[in-house]
Amino acid sequence: MPLQDIKSLSREELRKFLCDNGHKPYRAEQIYVWLFKLMMQTYEGMNVPAELCRLLEQNFRIKSLREELKMESLDGTVKWLYKTADDLPVETVMIPTETRASVCVSTQSGCAMGCAFCRTGRMGLNRSLEAGEILEQIINVCRDFKVTNVIFMGMGEPLMNLEAVHRACVCLHDQKAFSMGKGRLTVSTSGVVPKIAELLERNTPCQLAVSLVAADNETRDALMPINKTWNLTELLKAIDNYMEKSGEWVTLEYILIKDKTCTNKAAENLIRIVKPRRCKVNAIVLNSNENPELQAPSEQEVNEFLELVRAKQVQINIRNPRGRDIFAACGQLARAVV
Numbered sequence: 001m002p003l004q005d006i007k008s009l010s011r012e013e014l015r016k017f018l019c020d021n022g023h024k025p026y027r028a029e030q031i032y033v034w035l036f037k038l039m040m041q042t043y044e045g046m047n048v049p050a051e052l053c054r055l056l057e058q059n060f061r062i063k064s065l066r067e068e069l070k071m072e073s074l075d076g077t078v079k080w081l082y083k084t085a086d087d088l089p090v091e092t093v094m095i096p097t098e099t100r101a102s103v104c105v106s107t108q109s110g111c112a113m114g115c116a117f118c119r120t121g122r123m124g125l126n127r128s129l130e131a132g133e134i135l136e137q138i139i140n141v142c143r144d145f146k147v148t149n150v151i152f153m154g155m156g157e158p159l160m161n162l163e164a165v166h167r168a169c170v171c172l173h174d175q176k177a178f179s180m181g182k183g184r185l186t187v188s189t190s191g192v193v194p195k196i197a198e199l200l201e202r203n204t205p206c207q208l209a210v211s212l213v214a215a216d217n218e219t220r221d222a223l224m225p226i227n228k229t230w231n232l233t234e235l236l237k238a239i240d241n242y243m244e245k246s247g248e249w250v251t252l253e254y255i256l257i258k259d260k261t262c263t264n265k266a267a268e269n270l271i272r273i274v275k276p277r278r279c280k281v282n283a284i285v286l287n288s289n290e291n292p293e294l295q296a297p298s299e300q301e302v303n304e305f306l307e308l309v310r311a312k313q314v315q316i317n318i319r320n321p322r323g324r325d326i327f328a329a330c331g332q333l334a335r336a337v338v
């Protein structure tokens with residue numbers, strides 16, 4: 001049975017483990033600082049008694065991922081491929097802008113949701129990641145870059161691994177660890193309706209983004225199998241409830257696909273959904289994929305769509321695709337392409 005990753009433990013759990021084994025509770029805070037502020041990867045470097053060092057070594061592993069590949073895009077985006085201790089692929093992307101360095105982390109190896117436009121979906125699910133494996137992706141990027149934002153939008157559906165995602169967000173927000181404000185942490189879901197309510201109940205320190213992708217059930221059914229379980233009516237109800245109870249905005253992610261989601265009719269559907277809500281829309285043009293039925297619209301089609309939506313005072317931002325040349329853009333993460 002492999003050892004648990006020490007980074008998966010909450011500060012409270014670590015404190016209890018230490019007390020149960022005859023050590024002072026304050027050691028938990030010290031160890032947290034060494035793990036998440038100083039980002040140590042061995043116990044030896046920690047200034048703790050040798051006996052405690054041995055106890056930790058015998059009970060917890062400190063490192064879970066090994067780097068297999070690092071690729072840098074012409075636009076500065078960097079993608080890493082890691083392998084877990086049980087040899088499963090995990091990908092992480094860092095997207096730099098003038099003011100930010102955002103890390104897009106994976107929450108699962110592969111994904112079970114099967115979205116038609118996504119390479120990860122075609123892999124199927126290997127398994128969900130531990131909180132420690134999610135945090136280690138961020139620690140690794142922090143060694144090379146000053147990370148400002150974390151987006152849970154890499155491989156996997158974060159809300160199908162909510163326990164680990166919650167633990168990771170709490171640690172990222174913790175003053176003794178990463179000290180990142182809630183506004184800098186975004187959890188994105190394809191629409192796992194019951195888990196949106198759970199995220200709210202747990203008071204997870206994060207913002208919510210929802211991959212709307214399409215604004216009518218027929219198109220969404222064809223692109224995202226999850227829509228057949230929780231359709232748009234149910235999803236929008238969950239979003240409304242989240243916004244009402246949290247008082248926060250929700251970001252809707254929309255993908256512009258030729259003849260499907262980038263038409264006049266699609267613009268009308270999107271306006272109908274967004275206009276009455278406190279949502280902003282981030283749109284991206286479909287990235288290259290292996291599905292011949294899904295094509296990117298022309299620049300003119302994109303501009304016409306944006307004009308129609310903006311004419312109704314709906315806030316829609318178009319995000320520039322990043323890291324396409326290294327298959328690091330949205331929907332492109334998959335072991336098969338590296």
Ligand code: SF4
Pocket residue numbers: 111112113114115118119120121122154155156157190331
């Ligand atoms: S888009 Fe997200 S939820 Fe859908 S298959 Fe890809 S990784 Fe999974």
